[in-house]
Amino acid sequence: MKILDKKLNEFFGGKVVRKDLTKLVKGDAIVPIYVLEYLLGQYCATDDEETITQGVETVKSILAKHFVHRDEAQIIKSTVREKGSHRIIDKVSVRLNDRKDQYEATFANLGLSKVPIADDIIREHQKLLSSGVWCILTLAYISTDERDSLPWVIESLKPIQIASGDLDEYKEGRKQFTKEEWIDILLQTMGLNPDEFTFRSKLLQLTRLVPFVENNYNLIELGPKGTGKSHIFSELSPHGMLISGGEVSKAKLFVNNSSGEIGLVGYWDVVAYDEFAGKTKTTDRGLVDIMKNYMANKSFSRGTQVYGASASMVFVGNTDHSVPYMLRHSNLFDALPKDYYDTAFLDRIHAYLPGWEVQKLCNDMFTSDYGFIVDYLAEILKEQRKEDRTNEYNQFFELSDSITTRDKTAIIKTYAGLSKVIFPDGNIAETDAKELLDFAIECRKRVKQQLQKMDETFEAVDFSYINRKTGKKVSIETLEVIEYLNDEQKDILLSNSAENTDNSKVEKSKIKTLSNGQRIILDNQTGISYENLFGDYLAGANSITLIDPYIRLPYQLRNFMEFAKLLSEKKNKENELRLHLITNNNEDFIEGAREAFSQITYSLETIGIIFTYEFDENIHDRSIKIDNGWKIVLGRGLDIWQKTGGWYDINEYIQEKRLCKACEVTFIYDEG
Incomplete structure (x- = not known):
């Protein structure tokens, strides 16, 4: 079990479940996950393997005996008639029959309708009057000679949901986790593998x-x-x-x-x-x-x-x-x-x-680790609707006066919602608040930008804010505008001041001359390739040293070969280029790496690149050193892209189509 799973079971025991269990018990039941996890929560909310195994079998048995499949509705009706009563799981909706002055239930899968249901049940569970609620109920059969009277009787009914969640206990438990851990727990609760995001x-x-x-x-x-x-x-x-x-x-x-x-x-x-x-x-x-x-x-x-x-x-x-x-x-x-x-x-x-x-969902993106029982989380989220966190950002930032009331309301509601989800106890640092506010502003600015294109009466708005502590103004732009500004997907966008670490300004024209500077790449940004990132700095080089501690896995070796391909295009055709790699490795990969590098050496020699390498276990920083005086500091090394979908994904073959990971690239010229 992962450390995070153990920690989650320690502080939220009985309220978590292993997320792959739903697949084990679902079978062909067309039922929401919260219904399945409600049952799993009764029998499998533990990290004890023996209890989990027994619990899964119990839930399977409950579903087999009590869940109503549409194609087996007649069998269930017969069972109720023969036994006198039977417990079932079905989706129930209720309507008031004002002619008879009684409430009547309709069963989605069983196919029954106009079944009388007690007023007390409706008073306790009013949501039954809407489009339907999944319930566990006992249905009885009592034959009658009365005209227009049905033999079906609802003896008891309970909607499938946890009655309440202790919000204070939830907030106290949150304090035991870092921001990153908590976000991963929420992703796992949603059934997703956080390592893929x-x-x-x-x-x-x-x-x-x-x-x-x-x-x-x-x-x-x-x-x-x-x-x-x-x-x-x-x-x-x-x-x-x-x-x-x-x-x-x-x-x-x-x-x-x-x-x-x-x-x-x-x-x-x-x-x-x-x-x-x-x-x-x-x-x-x-x-x-x-x-x-x-x-x-x-x-x-x-x-x-x-x-x-x-x-x-x-x-x-x-x-x-x-x-x-x-x-x-x-x-x-x-x-x-x-x-x-x-x-x-x-x-x-x-x-x-x-x-x-x-990203389109694939098998790798689903988790088999622990997360909250979704019904438990749902009740906590419902409780949080009572809280008002819309003014929380005010302690750190002041929104621009030009932002309209409607825009401001939108921004602070998105901020407040994310703050409740990630920081339910209200303990949020300025840097974390900034991340949420930036994102909230971007989500509203995306709406406003399109409205301005659709209707010229919508005036431009300065989507910026002031940091109260530093007095610094921060302007926000949407990612797609940064990527596709002036419809030039391959434009090189460089920071032109320190303010650009907030992504507040971008250079709108292509670089004409090489210069010191820094390039900010955002999560999920596309349109980035080695060519438009640093290709111009490599032109005419005769010797290059790449320092990157992680060149070992297949996709990392692919990145390295794509880098070498770029070098072959940038070097003088009549000259050889020396490429030296300094990387790190461990016992699990080193033999495979030696074999790969040996093949790479012979391969690159045919295109005029003399490749050498060494292993250094002490390196951490990543950079490209070029004999023309330039040094390119790579925040993530060559590993700037997210995982592609493999051979059948066009992103595997076109760098500009790949989603990026957030990182910084710095260009430094050493005249010495």
Whole structure:
């Protein structure tokens, strides 16, 4: 067991579960993860292997005997009739039959409807009146001769969710973990392997939790297929409802005028719209108008009454074009249906998550380590909705006066939500607050930039802030603008002052002459290659020393060969170039490295590069030393990219298409 898993079990014993167990027990049951983990939490919330094995078998048995599969509904009905009563797991929704003055339940998988249910159960669990809740219940069969009377009786019912979570205990436990550990725990809770994600990529995933901790938070995420945009909203929490964008109506979402029943926003903390994008989709324009009012004012009117609600709104969908194409020919809202392609509606969006930065999910990205039982975390997040952290950033920073009230509200809600998720105890340092504020500003600026492209009446806004301690002004730019500025994906963007460590300024033109300076590369940035990063500095060199302690794994050797290829293109054709590598190694890899370097030596000799190498266990810094006087300090060595999808991923072959890891590259000229 990993150290972090042991630590998590130590401080949150009974509230965590091994995340690969859900696959072991799920079988062909079409049921949310929170239902499975509810059961696993009853029997497998431990690190004892024997108990886990027994618990998994118990949960499998419960699902086999009590979970209702649609194709086995008649068998379950027969079992209830023969036994008199039987415990089942099904999704139940309830409606009031005003003619009979009674509540009636409908079972999603069992296929039963109009089954009477006691008023007391409804008073205790009002969410049953919405679109359905997964429940464990005892269903009885009592034959009757009464006309129009059903034999089915609900004897007892319990929604599948933990009744409450102790927020104070949760906050106290958080103090035992570093920021990095806590973020990894949350990623594992979401079923993801944190080792496969950069800090920015982790932040993108955690922002999907903000609607669960912030009331009336409006989030949109558009991007390619297969990135798990809707997964969290259907699987993580019993307080979230995922609906198809095409199934939305005024009555379903807000209130049914004919019956007076409140819609989804009255019962759920989060209402998410799946497959929201699609230009050809038809939409009720009246629904859009009601949503605009609700998203701005937390209230809606139907008929003569005004209702208030706290549900957050999430919109997820697929983009039709690449980001450079949208930035050049349209905008980042390009894929939305016509009636939602409305600047007044989109201005209510608090944050736009760049779905194109989220990696497509593959097997390596899922974890088999421990995380919180998702139902436990869901209850904690619900409790946190009562807290107001929107002014927390004020102790460190002051937002620009030019930022409008709507922009400011959006920024501070995103900041507050992330702060609750990552720092639930409120113990946040200035550097950590800065990371969250920068990201929150970027998410809102992405919305505002597109609105300005769509409607010229939206004025430009200075998305900056002042550090109260230093008085330094920090301006924020979105990553896609940094990458594709002036539609030149290969532009070289250099810092031109110390302020640029905050990514506040970027050079907009290509470098014409070599100069000292520093290049800041951001998490998930694309458009970076060895050529446009430092290719000009290598031109005409005769001798180069590369110091990089990590040239051993296959992808690191690939990076090295790509570096050598660049050298072959930059050197004088008639001259040989000497390339010396100083690296580190250990017993597990050293023999393989010697063999690889031996083959590399013969290979590079054919293109005029004389390759030598040495192992030095004391090196740590990474750099390229060139005999023309330049030294390039590499923050991460040659390892500047995230993992690709392998042979069948075009990113494996085009450096500019790969997602980067955050790092710094410094150019120093030594005249001596």
